Amino acid sequence: MFENTYNFVALESKFMRLKKIGTILTLWLAIATTGFAQEADSIPFNANPSNYLLLDKGLQFRITAAINSMYDFDFAKAERDFGVIGYQYPDHPLPDFLMALGYWWRIEVDVTNERYDKIFLRYLERATDKAQRMFDEDETNKEAAFFLAAGYGFQGRLYSERRSWTKAAFAGRNALKYMDLSRGEAEFNPELLLGDALFNYFSVWIPENYPLLRPVMALFPAGSKELGLTQLEEVASNAFYTRIEAMYFLFRLYASEEKRPYDALRISEYLHGQFPNNPYFHRSYARHLYTVGRWTESVSESFQILERIDAKQEGYESNSGRYAAFFIAQYYDRVRDPKKAKEYYLKTISYGEESESQESGYYLFSLVQLGKMETAAGNKKLAKEYFKKVKKYAKRKHPAHQEARDFIKKNKL
Numbered sequence: 001m002f003e004n005t006y007n008f009v010a011l012e013s014k015f016m017r018l019k020k021i022g023t024i025l026t027l028w029l030a031i032a033t034t035g036f037a038q039e040a041d042s043i044p045f046n047a048n049p050s051n052y053l054l055l056d057k058g059l060q061f062r063i064t065a066a067i068n069s070m071y072d073f074d075f076a077k078a079e080r081d082f083g084v085i086g087y088q089y090p091d092h093p094l095p096d097f098l099m100a101l102g103y104w105w106r107i108e109v110d111v112t113n114e115r116y117d118k119i120f121l122r123y124l125e126r127a128t129d130k131a132q133r134m135f136d137e138d139e140t141n142k143e144a145a146f147f148l149a150a151g152y153g154f155q156g157r158l159y160s161e162r163r164s165w166t167k168a169a170f171a172g173r174n175a176l177k178y179m180d181l182s183r184g185e186a187e188f189n190p191e192l193l194l195g196d197a198l199f200n201y202f203s204v205w206i207p208e209n210y211p212l213l214r215p216v217m218a219l220f221p222a223g224s225k226e227l228g229l230t231q232l233e234e235v236a237s238n239a240f241y242t243r244i245e246a247m248y249f250l251f252r253l254y255a256s257e258e259k260r261p262y263d264a265l266r267i268s269e270y271l272h273g274q275f276p277n278n279p280y281f282h283r284s285y286a287r288h289l290y291t292v293g294r295w296t297e298s299v300s301e302s303f304q305i306l307e308r309i310d311a312k313q314e315g316y317e318s319n320s321g322r323y324a325a326f327f328i329a330q331y332y333d334r335v336r337d338p339k340k341a342k343e344y345y346l347k348t349i350s351y352g353e354e355s356e357s358q359e360s361g362y363y364l365f366s367l368v369q370l371g372k373m374e375t376a377a378g379n380k381k382l383a384k385e386y387f388k389k390v391k392k393y394a395k396r397k398h399p400a401h402q403e404a405r406d407f408i409k410k411n412k413l
Contacts (some may be wrong), residue, residue, distance in 0.1 A: 052143040053092055059085075060240060063098075070102050071244065072275045073315045078102055093127040093134070093147040100124045104154060109279050110319040111161050112356060120158065124151050145182035146191070149175050153195075190239035193231050194246055201228030205257065229253070236267075247271060251284065261291045279305070279315040283323045290327045295334065302327045306347075321351035326362040329369070338373060345370050358393040364400035371404065375411055384413055 053059060066081030079102060086095030100123035103116045128151035134144035156171035179195050203223030207214040232253075235246035247267050255264035265288035271278070272285040282305055289298035302324035308316040329344035345366040352363035371386035387404045394401040407413075 053089060053094055054143055054146065054241065066098075068275070070098075070105065072277045073105070073279070074277070075102050075106075075314070091130060091133075093130040093144075093151070096123045096127040096130065097147060097150065100127060100151075100154065104158075105278075105280070106315065107158070109315050110317060110355060112319075114162070117158065117162070121155065124154055127151050139181075142182045145178045149178035149182055149195070152178065190235060191241045194235045194239070194242040197228045197231030197235060197246070198249065199223060199228070200231060201225050201253070204228075229258070244271070251288070255288060255291070261288060264288050265292055277313070277315075279308070279313075279317075279320045283320045286327060287323060290330070295331050298327050299331045318351040318354035319357065322348055322355060322357055322360065322362055325351055326366060329366065333369065342370065342373055345373075358389075361400070364390055364394050364398065368400055368403055368407070372407065375407075375413065380413055384408075387413065 063081065063085065066078045066085075069075075069081070070078035079099060082095050082098045082102075085098070089095060100120055103120035103123065106116045107113070107120060128148055131144045131147035131151065134141050135148060138144070152171045153175035156168045156175055159165075159168035159171060175195075200223040203221070204225045229250075232246045232250050235242050236250055237243075239246065247270070251264045251267040251271075254260040254267070265285075268281060268284040268288045271281040275281055282301065286298050286301035286305060289295075289301065305316065305320050305324040306328075309318070309321050325344045325347035329341050329348060332338075332341035332344060348362055348366040349370070352358055352360060352366070357363055367386045367390045371383045371390070374380070374383035374386065387408055390400055390404040394404075396402075
């Protein structure tokens with residue numbers, strides 16, 4: 001059982017990815033700009049020859065702490081600072097865009113939760129309206145085009161999560177349009193490279209994984225996954241505004257697509273170290289520790305996640321609990337403590353149902369393990385109930401469904 005523990009993580013990624021195909025289809029359309037730099041003492045004070053606010057090094061220095069607070073889920077502090085910028089620059093899209101980013105990270109923790117959608121979109125619309133006015137006044141304004149690309153890109157990401165395909169396609173098309181128009185300003189190049197990187201990678205990845213979409217992708221220029229990864233690494237090293245976003249995509253691709261778990265761990269460890277209160281980075285770090293077999297460290301981080309959920313810490317909720325409880329259950333299974341393993345498999349089920357994640361791999365495999373445990377204990381009626389749930393929530397081709405069927409047949413349940 002434990003020789004295949006990496007497969008649990010891989011399968012979770014695979015089937016959640018299949019469920020969210022729409023998101024994948026629009027990721028490379030987004031010129032996402034959430035990744036602000038963190039090292040304030042490395043930002044030089046120098047002139048801003050283009051008079052673009054984004055390229056004002058003094059402002060970059062000033063907002064670094066606020067951006068760090070946002071990433072570390074101290075939204076109250078971040079938004080106070082964003083409000084000051086809004087007071088100073090009321091007609092500029094940057095303050096509203098920063099506010100939208102804060103709500104995007106609230107959404108990112110559990111994308112099935114729609115409670116922040118309206119306010120996120122409202123701030124994005126305010127930002128794009130201001131950017132559009134700037135662009136209408138001067139169509140050579142690269143900064144205005146940059147914000148329009150970013151705003152429409154983020155709209156596309158959310159609409160694809162909500163399966164609003166027409167809106168997602170419209171937003172993605174506009175993102176590409178304004179991304180092209182924002183080219184030509186040398187100092188913007190590291191930021192714009194993120195859009196190129198995502199396009200290069202996913203324009204190849206999509207037809208490889210979804211052959212039916214090959215005719216659609218044939219309408220676009222040829223890409224290169226290798227070049228896309230190289231560009232993402234360059235952005236992660238050199239960009240100011242898109243650095244963290246590039247790291248986010250890198251560790252996800254390293255973990256699920258590129259089969260480079262140690263590289264995924266390296267990045268998630270860095271991000272968790274920089275932003276220890278960010279639940280998304282925290283659970284990703286625990287997950288990648290689990291993947292490479294660093295069990296005790298993964299369990300330690302997972303217990304901390306559960307403690308923060310119980311303490312109702314900002315951003316820590318049932319979705320993160322589902323991950324953490326599963327890793328702990330697997331550990332106790334490994335050290336042959338069935339009582340504790342059962343306790344945390346049950347917690348995984350509870351968190352999965354609370355977050356309505358019954359189709360997720362961790363939820364389904366927890367049901368399988370509980371079914372096996374109850375069979376061994378002679379509780380066949382309860383075991384049947386667990387396997388019945390597996391067959392209810394898993395598609396027939398899902399490995400958990402297959403494993404449940406095989407076990408039922410072998411043990412004549």
